[in-house]
Amino acid sequence: MAGRLLGLAASVFSRFFLEMTKTNHTISGLLLAETMIALTCPDVLSIQGITHVLQNKHICHALAPLAAGCFTGALFPDVDLAIPGLGHRTLTHWPVPYLIGTVSGYVFHLSWMLYFCAGCLLHIFLDSFSLMGVPLRSPFGKHTGFRVMRVGAFSETVAAILMGAIMYKIWILF
Amino acid sequence: MSENSSKIKQTIFTSAIITLLISVALAIFCESLVQEFYPEFSSVLYLSSIIFFGGLGCAILNRKPVIGFLAVFITILIPFMHKWLVGYWDWLRQYFHGFS
Numbered sequence: 446m447a448g449r450l451l452g453l454a455a456s457v458f459s460r461f462f463l464e465m466t467k468t469n470h471t472i473s474g475l476l477l478a479e480t481m482i483a484l485t486c487p488d489v490l491s492i493q494g495i496t497h498v499l500q501n502k503h504i505c506h507a508l509a510p511l512a513a514g515c516f517t518g519a520l521f522p523d524v525d526l527a528i529p530g531l532g533h534r535t536l537t538h539w540p541v542p543y544l545i546g547t548v549s550g551y552v553f554h555l556s557w558m559l560y561f562c563a564g565c566l567l568h569i570f571l572d573s574f575s576l577m578g579v580p581l582r583s584p585f586g587k588h589t590g591f592r593v594m595r596v597g598a599f600s601e602t603v604a605a606i607l608m609g610a611i612m613y614k615i616w617i618l619f
Numbered sequence: 620m621s622e623n624s625s626k627i628k629q630t631i632f633t634s635a636i637i638t639l640l641i642s643v644a645l646a647i648f649c650e651s652l653v654q655e656f657y658p659e660f661s662s663v664l665y666l667s668s669i670i671f672f673g674g675l676g677c678a679i680l681n682r683k684p685v686i687g688f689l690a691v692f693i694t695i696l697i698p699f700m701h702k703w704l705v706g707y708w709d710w711l712r713q714y715f716h717g718f719s
Binding site: 545 | 657658659660664667668671675678679680682684687688691694695698
């Protein structure tokens with residue numbers, strides 16, 4: 446009985462991760478936001494720090510675009526799934542505009558653009574590990590990448606759990 | 620059916636453009652009011668972000684990467700244009716003695 450329940454729980458857990466292919470990107474966006482906050486404002490990543498931020502309007506409003514930019518950026522390239530006629534992993538998965546955006550955001554102090562484009566680049570980097578790859582030379586050209594895992598495979602679930610562990614580790618460190 | 624859907628799309632697109640224009644106008648003319656609730660708010664940054672995301676959207680919908688590059692370029696240019704205009708406006712006021 447207990448074995449059956451355990452099996453059922455495992456199947457529900459794995460299906461949840463396998464069917465939600467955006468889970469990895471969501472976790473990666475959170476991880477990027479957390480890392481950026483840890484780098485720019487290390488005192489924030491503690492319970493006292495969060496209370497301080499919530500009480501201080503200026504810090505809260507300064508960190509909001511950072512977190513929002515990283516998170517939306519990590520999910521943005523998959524917008525092509527909602528556009529009929531535009532193939533998946535074509536124009537939105539081409540890293541060149543995001544690279545220009547990241548460098549420009551850093552040079553010209555447009556923090557929201559830097560974080561948003563960094564999130565997009567992280568999404569493309571993670572997608573490059575899948576068998577489908579990502580376009581590098583031209584948006585509608587040949588796909589390249591590391592091609593080590595299938596989308597929705599168990600290895601992706603392992604990657605998601607690993608990223609969650611890294612998030613927890615960063616939280617503990619700072 | 621296709622005529623209806625194209626009309627709906629056009630209506631949504633037009634209303635989105637009008638909403639964005641109104642929000643930009645409000646951001647420029649009511650900046651101090653918004654800053655009472657959101658101290659870090661800047662109308663210039665807001666305008667540049669609207670152009671950036673709007674440009675990205677246009678580039679994706681039209682399948683033209685050039686529009687995306689152009690959007691990034693204009694986004695970078697807007698804070699500089701604002702600085703230049705502010706400087707020019709001061710010079711204009713001094714030149715015409717009391718023009719405000």
